[in-house]
Amino acid sequence: MRVLVTGGHGFVGAWILKILHSRGDEAIVFDLHDNARRLEVLYPTGNTPQFAFHGGDVTKLDNILGAIDAHKIDHVIHLAGLQVPTCRQNPLLGSQVNVGGTLNVLEAVRLRRDSVKRVVYASSAAVFSPPDAYPKGSLPDNVPLNPGTHYGWFKICNEGNALVYQREHGIETVGLRPWTVYGVGRDVGMTSEPTRALKCLALGRPHQINYGGWQDMQFVEDVAAAFVACLGGVYKGPKSYNLRGAVVDMQQFLDAVAEVEPASRKLLSFQGGQLPIAWDLSDKGIQDDYGPIPVTPLVDGIRNTLESFRRLEGEGRLDKNDLG
Numbered sequence: 001m002r003v004l005v006t007g008g009h010g011f012v013g014a015w016i017l018k019i020l021h022s023r024g025d026e027a028i029v030f031d032l033h034d035n036a037r038r039l040e041v042l043y044p045t046g047n048t049p050q051f052a053f054h055g056g057d058v059t060k061l062d063n064i065l066g067a068i069d070a071h072k073i074d075h076v077i078h079l080a081g082l083q084v085p086t087c088r089q090n091p092l093l094g095s096q097v098n099v100g101g102t103l104n105v106l107e108a109v110r111l112r113r114d115s116v117k118r119v120v121y122a123s124s125a126a127v128f129s130p131p132d133a134y135p136k137g138s139l140p141d142n143v144p145l146n147p148g149t150h151y152g153w154f155k156i157c158n159e160g161n162a163l164v165y166q167r168e169h170g171i172e173t174v175g176l177r178p179w180t181v182y183g184v185g186r187d188v189g190m191t192s193e194p195t196r197a198l199k200c201l202a203l204g205r206p207h208q209i210n211y212g213g214w215q216d217m218q219f220v221e222d223v224a225a226a227f228v229a230c231l232g233g234v235y236k237g238p239k240s241y242n243l244r245g246a247v248v249d250m251q252q253f254l255d256a257v258a259e260v261e262p263a264s265r266k267l268l269s270f271q272g273g274q275l276p277i278a279w280d281l282s283d284k285g286i287q288d289d290y291g292p293i294p295v296t297p298l299v300d301g302i303r304n305t306l307e308s309f310r311r312l313e314g315e316g317r318l319d320k321n322d323l324g
């Protein structure tokens, strides 16, 4: 495959590039910036494979068309977007990038549908209403959605637009809804706090996570594998799929960290309430249609992340800019 990865220099993008490269696919990075720092820390020093980079802005249709044509793209993974805090501060910019940008990707694929076979795009669990809006039990992909953020509504809008492009133009679209993705490279966004806590722990620093309650902790390698899995296989329609990792409350997360690193009890804490997003989501849909999607146990994901942060610190390669 020749896969255009928009937002490829972001956190999830870096891990997707790594999987695509290991499979022998050609991955082309489409991003505003050419800074590959999140990718480089996934490889030993000096061993990062060369990925073609196409600088561009998803708010500009001709930038995306230019990338598809220049690199003879046959599949697209669309990740480029702004996260919850930015969309809250600047909803107009948020809609231009998250909604307008996604429409541009879909439109570019429509214009090049003879060559591009499928688009897999990042939606989010933020499309869901607060947890008390639903009955108890794991929620399937298809439930009423009434989120409390612009970001959540932008993602719903994208899911709707992807549906229309499939129905009216036959474009194969697949949406995925991650919850809290954690791992090396996570340094922005509302739910980056658990990863930041692990980075502080690796450095022996205290850290207080600024919210509590339940969440679904998803190891980034599993999320990346889900995106790649949805590029192939028999197409099952323009669905938006929940993902599922380890559903824990914040104390259970900290207990899992302490299982790996008992010293964390003295360094890590949390204060604050539940994020207003339903957290008990079933992944039956994606597992049935494109599975098996790997689910790394929480303790293993924590250990992997902590060890990587320690190794990077030892090599002088740990990025601490997100620690303030």
Ligand SMILES: NC(=O)c1ccc[n+]([C@@H]2O[C@H](COP(=O)([O-])OP(=O)(O)OC[C@H]3O[C@@H](n4cnc5c(N)ncnc54)[C@H](O)[C@@H]3O)[C@@H](O)[C@H]2O)c1
Pocket: 006, 007, 008, 009, 010, 011, 012, 013, 030, 031, 032, 033, 056, 057, 058, 059, 078, 079, 080, 081, 082, 083, 097, 101, 122, 123, 124, 125, 126, 177, 178, 179, 180, 181, 182, 188, 189, 191
């Ligand atoms: N990380 C999570 O926990 C999580 C959870 C749910 C959904 N998501 C979604 O997954 C996607 C990837 O998340 P991430 O954590 O890798 O985000 P990230 O912020 O680390 O990366 C986003 C990338 O998009 C690029 N970008 C931003 N605006 C752009 C534009 N106009 N044109 C081109 N590139 C642009 C950025 O430069 C960055 O490299 C996003 O759409 C996000 O909303 C992430």
